[in-house]
Amino acid sequence: MSENQDVMTALTIRLEDELFAVEASRVREILDLVPITEVPSAPSFVGGLINVRGRVVPLADLRVMFGMERPEPDEDTRIVVMEVDIDGEPTIAGILADKVHDVTDIEAASIEEAPKVGMRWRPEFVKGIGKRNGGFIIIPDMEKIFETPAGRSQAGAASEERAAS
């Protein structure tokens, strides 16, 4: 795994005005914005579905999890199609990015653990913070981020069932 290596090869994307890094090896492709099908009563984090080469792929919006604004998409908006583990099950998902920057190497030594306090975001969603060119790059913990809504939606389904019966 990349943690054990000296560098992490990462794709950097921008959400609002923060840089995020996702593991480049997990990225399948980067798409321009495509028509998004809204899923009624789905959590807003994964409120949509897109067609990626004939596959129906859930579209996630990390900005929801990081409590960011969700402005209308513009010409820089991209969809990063990547592999994520949802409750241990490898799944293809798209994530919205306000802008995709580049692929870069982040030195493992420069990655620090997320501070427990003083952060705008829920610490469990942040795997670490890297530094580059004097700025910070947030490395999100994709497994944690994708795990929670699944669990939550299962709980939600249970309550829906209760309501229905």
Add this chain to the structure above:
Amino acid sequence: MNISDPTETFRQEARELLDQLEAGLLDLEQDPSNADLINSTFRALHTIKGSGAMFGFTAVAEFVHDFETAFDRVRKGESEANAALIGVALDAKDHIHLLIENPDAPIDGGAAILMALRASLDGGTSGAHAEPAPVEPAVAAPAAASTATSQAKGWRLTFYLPADALIYGTNPELLLAELAQIGPTNVLALTDRIPDLEVMDPEVSYLGWQVDLAVADDPTAAIDDVFLFLRDNMDLTLVPLAAEAPSGAGVEISLEDVMPEAPFVAEPPAPAPAVASEVAPVAKPAPVAKKTKPAEKAEADKPQATSLRVPAERLDELMDRVGELVIAQARLSQIAASSSDAGLKTIAEELERLSSGLRDTTMGIRMVPIGTIFSRFRRLVHDLSNELGKQIEFITTGEETELDKTVIERLADPLVHLIRNSVDHGLESAEKRVAAGKDPKGTVRLSAVYSGAEVAISVIDDGAGLNHERIRAKAEENGLILPEAKLTEQELNHLIFAPGFSTAKEVTALSGRGVGMDVVKRTIDGLRGTIDVATTPGKGSVFTLRLPLTLAIIDGMLIRVGGGRYTIPLAAVEECVELPAGVEANAKGRNFLDIRGSLVPYLRLREVFGLKGQGDEHEKVVIVSSGEGRVGLVVDQIIGNNQTVIKQLSKLHSGIKSFSGATILGDGTVALILDTAHLVASGQSYVERNLGRAA
């Protein structure tokens, strides 16, 4: 971990052989003297042993060897395949299965099973395999043969390799060396099959060998090991060599001995008293030398060409690709339709034809006969019959009915529960049956038939039928229904599928724990199927599962609600009507439509989906049904019918019950597929709430 492929291949093959073995044993129980069955069972065992040894499953090979040796006595007619023996043999089969699945785990119990196996063979002297088992097949007079065997000084093996043996790299020298390891050999080459020089093919193996083995014990097994890979296509005979003075032995043997070698092989196998019939497709000593190559090839190719083993994932992948193709083709057709280019139109049409053909073929590949799971229920019934002490006749029909493989895989569990239920709860004990004037032997039927785009699978028993009073009492006790609730017969029948429901007074090992039937319901719902229950007190019950033929592609009706488009499975749609204007105002908040005199509840999909805004001026109602229930779905627009390639939703969305999947439309956008069973259920509960309030 180093899981090498051949091992996995062996496992797969062994699993199939074990299934075959099990089926054979169960058939044998019905028909204990059927020599074909005995032979095919034996063959399955033998193949497992051979390939097991080859892939290093020594425990398997050893166990199977002993099993085989014991079973050999059945084959020779020394013991009979009685129920006790079949029972132990089935245990042995399970043991082999365990050994194959966990080759490294130390598994005990093998010795005990073998003991039991030998014990159940008539008066079996312990260690049946230790005594020199005679190889004589049934045709030979057993008495004469066994005397001959016991006096045998050695064995004469005559063999011709398959004609293509050299091409496939067989080295006769090595084979002879291996034979030499069995015991001292005296080898003589047989040249009778070598044709004239002008017709001789230098790559073909014409030579035969006559090997006299100076061993006392039956070397059949050892010889079979040597020729493991060649055995099916070669001529091989093994005869005991009579004592030097031919006078002492039986007549056949001495005849055998004096026969000149060449004519012996060339002759048809008519007397063939000593052909080791261990491996059944005994290559017939064909009218030798002139064996034409093509014919031989066809013979060899036939069994392989009929089927091909493909990993299931590849089929799924293929289906995905075809789905993509169908979608891409739909887009092309759309573009071609709006273009004036005649060439483009032609290609688009051609492609449409091709892709729909490809789609049908691909879906056909995924279809599997349901008989593949029926066979395992025979074992279940066999075991249940022993355990409960009920005599059961189990009849299956419609094994050839084909269903999508994913449907079949998921059907196995529900059918196990239904069959258990029928055997345990449905069928009465023999005494009760006699008292009721019925055959003491109960019957459970499992049948599958096509009905339209569905397959109906029924589990039918001739037992006591469902006891409505008991179901009712139990349901009240468990708080599933109110004591005064009025229920139709169908509703009462369906109560047994409620979670936590069980009427069995005693909990048996098999059923009565109240789990099972609700699993059936849930699985069948998940497969977009329905369950019907029909029961006649004293006569029995019929459980019918209706399932769609495939889960991969369905006909759908495309509708629009707000800005989103959705697909409703067409099979569920009963009719479409316009929502009468002002129906809201009159209904006083109760959403019912009068469809030709019956009240049908309706749901506004707009509300179900939590969409904002007003609906269109002329809303439509799509009436869908599921099982007995109906519900109207209010939509903004009905767009039309379409072929729907079903895509499963990811875990992220699997919790949303209103949708059963998604599909991709002709323009490339994703549309969700409505789960009609769920919507009908929530419509029904709506009815109950409202009617309850009104009452």
